[in-house]
Amino acid sequence: MRGCGRVRTVRGLWQWRHNPLRRVTDLAEACAALAAALLILCAAPAVGWLTGAVAHDALSDAVREQRARRHEVTATVVTVLAQPPVDPDPETSSARDAHRRVLARWTGPDGRTRTGTVHAPPTGAAPGDRIPLWTDGHGSPVGRPLDGATATTHAVLAGVGAAALTAGLVEGARRLVVRRLTHRRYARWDSAWERAGQDWGRAGAGS
Structure with missing residues (x-):
């Protein structure tokens, strides 16, 4: 559900790119959300598959080596x-x-x-x-010796973990970008309010 909401947000922000009320930070936030969604949908599975394949090859070699030597x-x-x-301490037993x-x-x-x-x-x-x-x-x-089924299970877990870690890093980077954009937006609002406050009370300020 969170992924669908992010896609709808990206679609809405991207369609708003020609709106005269949009700000530079709005467009940057839309680009960051779009890039994050693409990386999570494409890069994370690719990293997971590659990691799982490499781990499976290494573990398969270990299986063959152990079976040959044991x-x-x-x-x-x-x-x-x-x-x-029996040691009663579970940490040392x-x-x-x-x-x-x-x-x-x-x-x-x-x-x-x-x-x-x-x-x-x-x-x-x-x-x-x-x-x-x-x-x-x-x-x-x-x-x-390590058996083939155990090696495959470990390789799958390594691939899933790598994909999840990649997605987490991408999401963390997106949140960091959005936070910096939000701070910049607030700073601009403060500057605008400060300039507007200097004109209050002057003759012709509202004209």
Whole structure:
């Protein structure tokens, strides 16, 4: 609704450009509103699309790189370790506090058998259970690689954010221009009233 109102305002001001009562500031305000509307309708989506495309390409490269360097193996739970106390402070506690740590054994991509402490699945684990585990080329545990759906979601969010930021900057610039024009208009009114006040009371001032 705000966009439609701005378009109607621009149309009205633009049609008024030949009115003998219009001021220079009125025409400047109409031009600023028209430029802002065009930039919001055209430039903001273009910036959003470009940002999303660049982010998607970068994230897609990251997905391919992580999938090439990270390997999913199956680890066997040896024993379930005692769960550390949960930190009551939400600002310092992490999501890992909710997962139990287990001692597990697995064979890495290099063929070597390794034993180490890893996080059990959220559903829990018991000795002898087999759990999925991501490792690097040397068999050391690493995080799960980024998937394509998550990369696409992040790229879309980046594009939407860039478009919204562009529109906000354009609207902010328009408001700044209108404010400066309004101040200039008030200054001219004050000057006109001051000149008119000097003629009040003089003979023939009203003629």
